[in-house]
Amino acid sequence: MKILSIIAATIVAFLFNGFVKAPEEPSVQTKGKKYFTLSFDDGITQDYKIIEICRKYNFKGITFNINSGLCGANWEWVGDAIGKPGTSHLRLTEKEIRAGAYDGFDIAVHGYKHESLKRYDNNPLGLWLELEKDALKLGAMTGKYPVGMAYSGGDTEFTEESVENIRRYTTIKYARCTTPTFSFDFPSDFLKWQPTCSILDDSLFDLAEKFLQDDGDDKLFYVWGHGYELEAFDKYDELEKLIKMMSEADDVVCISNTDFYLLNK
Numbered sequence: 248m249k250i251l252s253i254i255a256a257t258i259v260a261f262l263f264n265g266f267v268k269a270p271e272e273p274s275v276q277t278k279g280k281k282y283f284t285l286s287f288d289d290g291i292t293q294d295y296k297i298i299e300i301c302r303k304y305n306f307k308g309i310t311f312n313i314n315s316g317l318c319g320a321n322w323e324w325v326g327d328a329i330g331k332p333g334t335s336h337l338r339l340t341e342k343e344i345r346a347g348a349y350d351g352f353d354i355a356v357h358g359y360k361h362e363s364l365k366r367y368d369n370n371p372l373g374l375w376l377e378l379e380k381d382a383l384k385l386g387a388m389t390g391k392y393p394v395g396m397a398y399s400g401g402d403t404e405f406t407e408e409s410v411e412n413i414r415r416y417t418t419i420k421y422a423r424c425t426t427p428t429f430s431f432d433f434p435s436d437f438l439k440w441q442p443t444c445s446i447l448d449d450s451l452f453d454l455a456e457k458f459l460q461d462d463g464d465d466k467l468f469y470v471w472g473h474g475y476e477l478e479a480f481d482k483y484d485e486l487e488k489l490i491k492m493m494s495e496a497d498d499v500v501c502i503s504n505t506d507f508y509l510l511n512k
Contacts, residue, residue, distance in 0.1 A: 280500045281431075281458070281466045283493040284507055285309040286423055286442075288357055288397050290318075290344070292337045293474025298352065300487045304494040308501030311349055312397035312423070315384035316359035318344065331479035344388045353503035354389055356381045356396035356419060363404035364413075371412045378417050394420045395505050397471070401425035410438050421508040423471060431458055431466040437508055446472030446482060446489075455489060459496055467507070468493075 287297060290313030301309055314320075319340040326334030339348055358364070359381040367374035378396065386392035398405050402424050413419050421437035427444040434440040444454055451470065458468040470489065477483050493499050502510070 280464055281461065281468075281496075281498055282500050282502050282507055283308055283458070283468045284470075284502050284504055285490075286312060286355070286397060286469075286471045286504055288312045288399075288471070288473050289336070289361075289475075290314060290338050290357070291474050292335060292339060293478050294339065295348070296483060297474055297477070297486065298349070300483070300490060301352070303487075304490050306490050306494050306501055307352065308493070308503060310353040310355050310395070310504035312355045312357035313344075313349075313381075313385060314338070314357045314359065314361045314399070315341075315344075315381050315388065317361060325475060326479065329476070329479060334475050334479040336475050341388060349389060353505045354385055354391065355393045355504060356385065358396070358399040359384070361399040363400050364398065364409040365404055365406045367412070368406055368408040371416050374409065374412050375416050378413065378419055382418065392418075393505070394418065395422065395508060397423040398425070414438055420512065421504065423469075423504065425471070429454065431461065431468055433465060433467055433511060437512065440469075442469040442471045443467070444470060446470055446486060447476055447480060451485070451489070455492055459492065459499070 285308060287294060287309070290311060294311055297309070301307070317338050320338045322336040322338075325336035326332045356378055359377050362377050364374055364377065367377065381396075382393050396419050410422075413422065419438070421434075421440055424439055424441045425445075426441055427448065428441045429444060429450065431443060444451055448454075454468065458466065477486055493501055
């Protein structure tokens, strides 16, 4: 069964890749600088507030990772899971996304149905469908075909075989993990791109100050999270503070995940 899946995935990937348009050149062309980027997962209604904050500072250094196969889904259990009952986890509808909810901002794959990719380690075609269906639908809804992703479920939900199947069979070029590095290093492998920290990390602003005080180049400060966490733990003001700090720093380039990849691939 695995051999047949590999053969099928190889044929589909070969045919499909010929029809996928190349990503646009990055809007930021400066290399050898200090970079700051954000990403938020799931495509949920709290993204509206995040986008409002970003627009206030003309900030484009953010990527939204979206499960297009779950548009409009309401995961009421999430609040209970994080100890904050009543926290909303309502995904934007396809109508909202097509109407331009994310216009002007970078979007990326988060899996069509937010499935664990390790379940497809013996089924590369299944993995291909989970990722490429998401990319195709996001492309249709927004007019931009995504080349990156964030692993759904985090680092426990994929294996080395998952990574190699992505590399071999899909159009995905970068993939964000969840384990923090607490450093400002560039990724050594874009398909195992570890962030500096999460938006909830207690060391967030210590790291931000350290990053701003660092005079060196080729540094990347990468913060990730979920919009529902900002609501549940009252972190919107901290997000705004962080974006303001980075936007006003003369030596920091605020850049989306995709543009950073395109600039440094």
